[in-house]
Amino acid sequence: MKSFNLLTEDEINSFLSIAEVFNLERGEYFIREGNICNTVAYVDSGILRSFYTTPEGEEMTYCISFQNSFMTAYSSFITGIPTMENVQAITPVKLLLLQKKDIEQISGNSANWLRFAKIMAENEYLELEKRVFSYQRESARERYRNLLQTRPEFIEQIPLKFLASYLGITPRHLSRLRAEMI
Template identity: 50%
Template structure:
């Protein structure tokens, strides 16, 4: 709960009473490696706060290929965000790629908090803005940088976790083949 409290305090706008209101709803959840927080075709009705472990977000193409487009690390919020907002079925999968510990709360609980306190409305707006900025950064990264630069960025921002990501997921995230990833890793070490 300490990490979640720090996250809530960092984003701001929330009083101690607001934070306590959320903590009263939070439940602890563990996922084993390979388990899903949400699968394609489901409606996202929960948000998780990643305490430990790694989550990958991916979708499956019409040909059955899995495309990893995002990783979530400890102290990140996770949800199938567009489904969470719209109430429509999601096209994405959120899968544990290691043992995962989460603090989970429901959309219904967040809506109640938002109805009771303007601070929660401000908080949710800020989270939406952060999600937008992250998405925009990812789009620009894919369009403006090389796979080597994307790999370096990941190493700079999450060095302790990069080695724990299976190569096929890492290659997919970078938009390259596993063979190309092997060449980049060798080049990077030199």
């Protein structure tokens, strides 16, 4: 588990002792729209996608999480309000789940965990800001090229329909971009 060199071995072991192992098969959901999320998941293996459904019924993938990352329906987790997002397994996934009450307890008992949670929240904000700016400033071609350079595992492991949605384009447009860039 990546801990930004903040957590001691005992603190990591404490997390592992209270975390619940949860497995998802491809297509199964960690959280569904309309539910309240009181859990944070550490992705031990596999790939998850976060998406919402437009009023027209189209699924829009906006986040993809790989092994060694954390995942939650963040706004629901913070506010206790039902989420507008879905988190679904793209591949078989092994998660380590930590309930909100447990996170509050370990954060209250450890300044390191509190700092760790702060850094994780800051990183989530920075990733979101980066995505918003890329949609506002870059063309689809530039977003795809950047993804090729920075996250080649996305290209290799994510089904095209999810990848196209993540880039904000149609699968057909993505196919054209891929053909042009070969």
